[in-house]
Amino acid sequence: MVKSYLKYEHSKTFGLINSASSNALWVPDEDLQKAGLRHSGAGKALVGADEEVLCWDVKKGELLSRWRDKDCVAEVTTISQSSADPDVFAVGYGDGTIRIWDSRIATVIVSFNGHRSTVTVLAFGSDGSRLASGSKDTDIIVWDLVAEVGLYKLRGHENQITGLQFLQHHSDEQDHGDEDQVADGGISMNGSVDQPGFLLTTSKDARIKIWSLDSQYCIETHIAQSNGECWALALSPDGAGCVTAGNDGELKVWSIDIHGLMKSATQIEVAAEHAFLQERGFLHRQGKDRTIGVTFHPRGKYIAAHGSEKAVELWRIRSESEVQKTLARKRKRRREKLLAAKDGTVKDGLVNGDDGHDNLATADVTDVIVPYVMVRTSGKVRSVDWSQWRSSKAIQLLSANSNNELELYSISTKQSEKKTQTEEPPNYSRTYAVDLPGHRTDVRSLALSSDDRMLASSSNGSLKIWNVRTQNCVRTLDCGYALCSSFLPGDKIVVVGNRNGELEVFDIASSTLIDTVKAHDGPIWTLHVHPDGRSMVTGSADKSAKFFNFEVVQEEIPGTQQTSPRFKLVHTRTLKVSDDILSLRFSPDSRLVALSLLDNTVKVFFTDSLKLFLNLYGHKLPVLNMDISYDSKMIVTCSADKNVRLWGLDFGDCHKAFFAHQDSIMQVAFIPHNRDGNGHHFFSASKDRVLKYWDGDKFEQIQKLEGHHGEIWAMTVSRTAEFLVTASHDKSIRIWQQTDEQIFLEEEREKELEELYEGTLATSLEQDDDPEGEKAEVAPAGKQTTETLMAGEKIIEALELGIADLETMREWSRARSSQSNLAPPDRHPIFLYTNISAEAHVLSVVQRIKAAALQDALLVLPFTQVPALFTFLQIWAEKQWNIPLTCRVLFFVLKIHHKQIVASKTMRPMLDGIRQHLRRALQRQKDEMGLNLAALKFVGTQMREKGSKDYVDEALWEEEDLSKGKKKRGFVDVA
Numbered sequence: 001m002v003k004s005y006l007k008y009e010h011s012k013t014f015g016l017i018n019s020a021s022s023n024a025l026w027v028p029d030e031d032l033q034k035a036g037l038r039h040s041g042a043g044k045a046l047v048g049a050d051e052e053v054l055c056w057d058v059k060k061g062e063l064l065s066r067w068r069d070k071d072c073v074a075e076v077t078t079i080s081q082s083s084a085d086p087d088v089f090a091v092g093y094g095d096g097t098i099r100i101w102d103s104r105i106a107t108v109i110v111s112f113n114g115h116r117s118t119v120t121v122l123a124f125g126s127d128g129s130r131l132a133s134g135s136k137d138t139d140i141i142v143w144d145l146v147a148e149v150g151l152y153k154l155r156g157h158e159n160q161i162t163g164l165q166f167l168q169h170h171s172d173e174q175d176h177g178d179e180d181q182v183a184d185g186g187i188s189m190n191g192s193v194d195q196p197g198f199l200l201t202t203s204k205d206a207r208i209k210i211w212s213l214d215s216q217y218c219i220e221t222h223i224a225q226s227n228g229e230c231w232a233l234a235l236s237p238d239g240a241g242c243v244t245a246g247n248d249g250e251l252k253v254w255s256i257d258i259h260g261l262m263k264s265a266t267q268i269e270v271a272a273e274h275a276f277l278q279e280r281g282f283l284h285r286q287g288k289d290r291t292i293g294v295t296f297h298p299r300g301k302y303i304a305a306h307g308s309e310k311a312v313e314l315w316r317i318r319s320e321s322e323v324q325k326t327l328a329r330k331r332k333r334r335r336e337k338l339l340a341a342k343d344g345t346v347k348d349g350l351v352n353g354d355d356g357h358d359n360l361a362t363a364d365v366t367d368v369i370v371p372y373v374m375v376r377t378s379g380k381v382r383s384v385d386w387s388q389w390r391s392s393k394a395i396q397l398l399s400a401n402s403n404n405e406l407e408l409y410s411i412s413t414k415q416s417e418k419k420t421q422t423e424e425p426p427n428y429s430r431t432y433a434v435d436l437p438g439h440r441t442d443v444r445s446l447a448l449s450s451d452d453r454m455l456a457s458s459s460n461g462s463l464k465i466w467n468v469r470t471q472n473c474v475r476t477l478d479c480g481y482a483l484c485s486s487f488l489p490g491d492k493i494v495v496v497g498n499r500n501g502e503l504e505v506f507d508i509a510s511s512t513l514i515d516t517v518k519a520h521d522g523p524i525w526t527l528h529v530h531p532d533g534r535s536m537v538t539g540s541a542d543k544s545a546k547f548f549n550f551e552v553v554q555e556e557i558p559g560t561q562q563t564s565p566r567f568k569l570v571h572t573r574t575l576k577v578s579d580d581i582l583s584l585r586f587s588p589d590s591r592l593v594a595l596s597l598l599d600n601t602v603k604v605f606f607t608d609s610l611k612l613f614l615n616l617y618g619h620k621l622p623v624l625n626m627d628i629s630y631d632s633k634m635i636v637t638c639s640a641d642k643n644v645r646l647w648g649l650d651f652g653d654c655h656k657a658f659f660a661h662q663d664s665i666m667q668v669a670f671i672p673h674n675r676d677g678n679g680h681h682f683f684s685a686s687k688d689r690v691l692k693y694w695d696g697d698k699f700e701q702i703q704k705l706e707g708h709h710g711e712i713w714a715m716t717v718s719r720t721a722e723f724l725v726t727a728s729h730d731k732s733i734r735i736w737q738q739t740d741e742q743i744f745l746e747e748e749r750e751k752e753l754e755e756l757y758e759g760t761l762a763t764s765l766e767q768d769d770d771p772e773g774e775k776a777e778v779a780p781a782g783k784q785t786t787e788t789l790m791a792g793e794k795i796i797e798a799l800e801l802g803i804a805d806l807e808t809m810r811e812w813s814r815a816r817s818s819q820s821n822l823a824p825p826d827r828h829p830i831f832l833y834t835n836i837s838a839e840a841h842v843l844s845v846v847q848r849i850k851a852a853a854l855q856d857a858l859l860v861l862p863f864t865q866v867p868a869l870f871t872f873l874q875i876w877a878e879k880q881w882n883i884p885l886t887c888r889v890l891f892f893v894l895k896i897h898h899k900q901i902v903a904s905k906t907m908r909p910m911l912d913g914i915r916q917h918l919r920r921a922l923q924r925q926k927d928e929m930g931l932n933l934a935a936l937k938f939v940g941t942q943m944r945e946k947g948s949k950d951y952v953d954e955a956l957w958e959e960e961d962l963s964k965g966k967k968k969r970g971f972v973d974v975a
Contacts, residue, residue: 004742006676008693010707011723011737013050014471015457015464017404017438019709019730021094022048022076023293023383024400027055027086027103042432043387045398045406046089048076050709050732053091053101058398058408061434067091067106069099075709075730077118084128092119096783098133100145112852114141114150114783123164125197132199134161140201141781142213147888148851150781154199154211156218163202163233165242167210167261198261202244204229208254210276214265216778222277225252234294234303241280243303245291251283251305253365281365285313286374297386297395302372304397306381312399314411316372326367373411373425378433379403379440396431403441404731406434437473439464443727445484446714449491454508455725456494457714457733458482463496465508468725468735475511479504484526488550489533493567497524497538503548503569517569519546526583531590535572539581545595547573575610577603583625587632592649594635596623602637604649614652618645625667630679634696638665644684646696656699661686666713670696671721678721685726687711691736700745704752705736758786782856791849792860798845799868801828802838806871809838839875843882846889855892866897870910877917883925890914 018024025046042059053067053076074095082088088109089101096115099108115135123132130151131143140154140161198219199211208224211217224230225246232245244252257276264276285291289307296303303315318326379401387396387408399407411428441460448455448468455466459482465475480498487494493514496504501520506513522541529536535549549570554563580598587593592613594604602616602623621640628635628649635647644660647653663686670682680696689712691705710729717724723737805827812825831841849857861869869889876886894901901907 002744004744005702007739007741007743008703008705008724008736009739010705010734012471012735013052013732014466015438015443015733016049016731017056017406017434018047018054018400019049019075020382020402023078024385024398024406025079025081026385026387026398027081028388042408045434046079047400047406048079050075050730052076053079056406056434058406058432058434061436063437065106067101069108072097072099073707078120078122080122080124082124082128083126084124088128090122090124090131092122092133094118096135098122098143110145110148110852111850112143112150113785114153114781115139116783120161121164123166125166126168132164132166134164134201136160138203140164140199143781149855150852152216153779153781154216155775155777155779156209157201157203157205157207159204159229161201161203162231163244165200165233165235167198167200167239167256167258200233200235200242202230202233204231206230206246208244208277212265218777220275220277222279225250231290231292232294234296236296237298237300243294245294245305247290249285249288249291249307251285251291251294253280253283253369254278255280283315283365283369287311287313293381293383295384295386298388302395303369304384304386306384308380310377310380312375312377312381312384312397314372314375315369317369323363323368327363373428375409375411375428377401377407379405404438405440408432436476438731442713442729442731443733444713445482446716446725446727447485447487447494448716448718448725449487450489450719451491452718452720454491456485456487457727458485458496463494463506475508477506477511477513483523486527486529486536488529495527495536497527499523501540501542503538505567505569514567515569520544522580525581528584528586530586531588537584537586537593539584539595541580543577543580545575545577545581545584546571573610575605582622585626585628587628587649588630589632591632594626594628596626596637598622602626604652614649616647616652618654618657619643624665627668627670627682629670629696630672630674634680636668636670636682636696638668638684640664644668644694646699658699660684660692661688661690663687667715669715669717669724671717672719673721683715683717683724685712685715689728691715691726702745703743703748707734708732761786782859784856784859788853788856789860791853791857794845795857796861796865798842799865799872801830802842802872803868805831805838839872842872843876847882847885854888858889858892859896863897863900866893866901867907869893870907870914874910874914874917877914877921880921883918883921887918
């Protein structure tokens with residue numbers, strides 16, 4: 001009989017506030033009110049957390065929502081918000097996919113897959129209908145969110161894309177007609193929004209480019225940085241300037257001729273010497289590392305820039321009057337210097353001549369943009385975003401740090417008019433922080449309580465106690481650099497061994513440090529509680545293992561005659577060995593204690609006499625961890641040599657050694673009981689980010705669990721073996737739950753082979769057609785994946801079945817005209833079961849394919865299937881079924897097979913028939929829309945004439961009132 005095993009699956013993730021791979025966005029409360037979420041006034045923070053997007057309440061530090069697509073395992077790399085619809089967000093992932101999320105319902109609206117590697121930057125168009133994405137594969141793709149397709153791919157950069165911005169006209173004087181002409185444009189034949197517009201891009205190849213989106217080519221290229229890569233781009237809110245950031249703290253300021261750029265879109269010839277992007281000068285940060293983020297304040301008066309250090313530098317953009325005063329002061333100083341010269345009369349004439357030359361256009365950039373304040377953060381900054389609180393006294397800045405923390409800073413903006421040399425920089429304060437739900441540094445040790453209800457996680461500086469069921473942090477305690485930890489019997493006390501050789505004893509109920517014992521002279525790498533629960537042993541780098549008894553002693557209260565009970569660790573015995581101890585374990589029957597040493601060996605001693613019983617040789621590098629099975633008959637060891645070895649504890653023989661992981665194996669653990677005959681099954685966790693489940697009797701891998709995005713440092717298995725917990729370098733703690741689903745080893749091997757085949761297939765499809773030739777500047781925005789290949793195969797299968805059924809039914813109908821009582825023909829079971837026609841079946845297959853994958857699926861079709869497809873297109877157009885989809889398929893197939901279709905004698909008559917049917921259908925739709933528009937106008941006129949109130953756009957009305965100087969919108973009783 002084939003043996004089956006119970007499957008383990010990823011269940012929960014906690015302990016992660018934000019990951020260092022993604023940026024953070026600040027979102028106002030009103031944008032999320034419609035989702036039924038509580039709002040507190042400080043706004044929300046949207047951050048990437050491994051493969052999820054988390055929404056945090058900045059004021060309360062609560063997690064409000066969690067966005068996760070169950071089909072996605074790649075980590076989030078960038079998040080962008082649509083300015084047209086604040087509830088729509090674009091999220092880029094590490095596997096090159098992009099998902100559009102609706103924050104109100106926390107679900108994916110559209111998925112795109114066009115990049116070959118990590119998506120690094122995203123930007124929405126001003127009307128929210130287009131999205132531009134840049135990636136590490138050096139490509140820029142423009143997506144149409146309405147038609148849900150990729151429009152085109154722009155190639156020209158030679159390294160990772162680091163900045164993307166749409167250039168739009170923000171002039172208030174421009175009338176609505178011009179706006180419609182420049183920004184909206186028309187709608188092209190394939191349903192895509194054909195807007196004249198421009199795209200500003202930067203890359204690590206140190207170039208900055210302007211792309212024309214209507215003609216799809218690069219119109220201007222400049223060297224963005226003089227000293228290496230360009231790492232960031234920020235566009236001013238009015239679109240008149242931008243800042244690029246590079247190495248050594250260098251920022252370059254550019255001015256953009258946005259008026260000339262928009263005019264050039266309507267002109268046939270543009271002067272070749274005219275540059276729309278002009279270099280204005282350099283700014284230098286105090287920090288000399290590379291600048292990884294630059295952003296303008298929404299009001300346009302401040303710029304924030306940061307590297308990877310613990311600081312954010314702010315600059316202030318001076319007003320016009322301040323710049324004029326500075327220029328006048330400089331002119332005055334120059335005049336004084338020249339008049340102080342010997343030949344004053346001649347020099348004075350020169351001075352009078354240069355008076356008119358200094359104006360705002362030629363002013364040095366350091367006179368316009370001045371350092372404001374440096375905000376010191378508690379961790380290295382990964383990303384910043386401005387908080388748009390409407391306050392005249394302060395500006396707010398959200399900082400997402402790489403130490404798993406979010407901070408909101410408030411910086412005062414009030415400054416005295418008369419500056420002095422001793423003026424202090426503006427004050428700033430950390431108003432809110434989200435830091436409790438996670439550790440600042442990597443978790444190095446995990447321990448579960450005896451009832452599996454509480455989890456202790458310890459890191460450098462903190463010990464946290466978690467409720468396993470709710471994943472809430474119930475206690476946070478300060479500790480040293482923790483390396484190992486354990487709950488003591490009763491689950492009220494946790495003992496932690498740290499790097500400086502101390503044992504720290506914590507009482508969880510009162511959240512206090514009870515005792516600190518200087519146990520060793522070196523780091524305490526490991527500790528283990530005796531199975532009887534009365535003592536414990538610690539192992540250290542000082543080449544000794546020490547045994548401690550648990551005792552409760554009565555201590556006198558100073559100044560009184562009373563005594564109080566106090567828990568103490570009493571040192572009883574010491575075992576000296578030849579090398580550093582890395583791991584130790586008691587056997588469950590208390591007879592043996594096993595120690596792994598730095599000399600690659602494992603020594604097994606008798607617990608009572610501490611005499612050497614066994615020496616286990618075989619590993620080529622030190623044994624990092626080990627565990628003993630429930631029956632004390634088997635020991636498993638894992639090493640930095642990437643191997644796992646199983647030994648018998650009777651004679652010390654090696655049962656099996658196998659290459660288990662691609663990197664050092666940090667921890668192994670047996671299942672603690674044998675209820676289901678799985679007492680010899682064990683787990684191994686490695687720095688290769690993978691967790692594996694093994695059968696220790698058959699020496700075979702049962703399951704491979706992937707999900708972590710960093711090295712796995714710690715692992716613990718529950719007493720019931722219903723779940724296990726792992727902690728990783730990605731700052732996350734994950735629970736893996738046992739399910740009722742059965743798995744078989746043969747099926748798992750087949751799945752692994754299929755995944756390997758699909759992976760090699762995907763990489764072979766991604767290879768360029770002409771690797772030696774020069775790439776075209778514009779390419780189709782497609783990517784063949786296993787999904788699109790399967791979709792294409794489904795279309796081919798449906799066409800083959802459909803054509804055969806169509807011929808059968810036509811023959812039957814012709815024969816039936818002469819024999820009225822003729823029996824129906826034998827059709828394919830698909831048509832009999834659903835009782836639909838061939839054309840309806842093919843249409844349903846095409847409709848089920850995602851819009852974003854349809855074009856790539858149609859590329860799979862060979863030309864021999866095109867006549868069959870045209871046959872069905874003609875029927876759909878004649879019956880007026882799903883005209884938008886019919887047109888889209890038709891135009892795409894015409895584009896890719898144009899020459900063959902034109903040359904074919906059989907297909908040209910079909911095209912004429914399709915054209916006539918489509919024109920008839922489109923004319924009918926046009927008439928319907930015209931009638932509806934006229935009716936709506938008539939209804940609107942009637943309502944205005946008879947009604948006493950007018951309907952207005954509330955948001956536009958508020959903006960108009962603010963621009964006129966009104967503080968609040970006034971309600972007028974029209975009646």
